[in-house]
Amino acid sequence: MERKQKGRKKIEIKKIRDSTTQLVTFSKRKYGLFKSTSELCTLCGADAAIIVFSPQGKPFTFGHPDVHSIINRYSNQTPQTNDGIAAIEEALKRDRIRDLNKQLDEQLKQLEKEMAQGEALDKMIKELQDHYGWHAPVNELGLHDLEKLSVSLEDLKRNMDTWINELWINELLIPSEQSIHSSSLGSNQEVD
Amino acid sequence: MERKQKGRKKIEIKKIRDSTTQLVTFSKRKYGLFKSTSELCTLCGADAAIIVFSPQGKPFTFGHPDVHSIINRYSNQTPQTNDGIAAIEEALKRDRIRDLNKQLDEQLKQLEKEMAQGEALDKMIKELQDHYGWHAPVNELGLHDLEKLSVSLEDLKRNMDTWINELWINELLIPSEQSIHSSSLGSNQEVD
DNA sequence: TTATCTATATATAACCC
């Protein structure tokens, strides 16, 4: 008796090669995305806009109360340099940097965790072998060798901090702002 | 004895009254929204941008490749002309960003290399054991387990991309060279 | 492309630290 494969299966988050599958997935997920955005707005009284360009370059949007108002509100967030505002901007930048650093920390923590659980060990070695011709017998790897990985991870982390500081110092960072709120309506449209 | 109800409950899609609950929900759902948007982009090669204003009016965004390029593309090639100074500033920032991205790339590449050479394997495992209580005998690690490491590296890379995108998204950085390609000069709109 | 039907993978509401 044949047993057809039914039900959802786990997929890797990487580009889908089969164009048909990709299109179907795009369509389904786009729907889900718009739906959850809509729910977020309703549940929390938030305003939001989404613009998605399909693989074919076709734009789809959703907005509450509408896309344009959100874009305008967002675009107008960037205040002109104003002496009185300078100090506030500085504070905002600092907060933002802290958030970002936190995000980075969390990501690295997550990565470490996954590694700890051995969830992500498999492909890495394989890839290393493929890309770098590393053929040392895996079962010969001792604690001595494996330990070194943490050094790299730490290095990366430290470098990222430096890198962020550079951004800060060079004032490439622009402050974000706060603003008002509104509500009502919603629109989901396909643009051509 | 009464058993407390754990686990998810069905909720109506209507404004959450309790401010604490609303905040928690906003935070969680926003995360899910950004994540699925990111996945949509990765899986289908789509481009997208999301702008969400929290109930407090604070803006959160996500975009691939970045919010500005998406908005500009959506706004339909708005070839806004910047004045000379603005253009120069843009160019300078753009160069700086490119350098920084280059640095990041090199760091990641270097990290991969080190891992490939097994130079950094040692301490990682040790750290993992120390921090996460992973005590699997190292010499029992097979190719199967070790291969998974590449997934983590890929995850890290992807996360970095996303993270960097966030910087752009939040206007902490300006659009990359690529995203600016589309329009002649401007991607930056100012309100007078 | 759009819709339906599973069987599962995920997201997340309520709770607890």
Next chain:
DNA sequence: TGGGTTATATATAGATA
């Protein structure tokens, strides 16, 4: 406040029509 846990509600991959 932020992180976990758990039980469930939902989303969705794959096959089909």
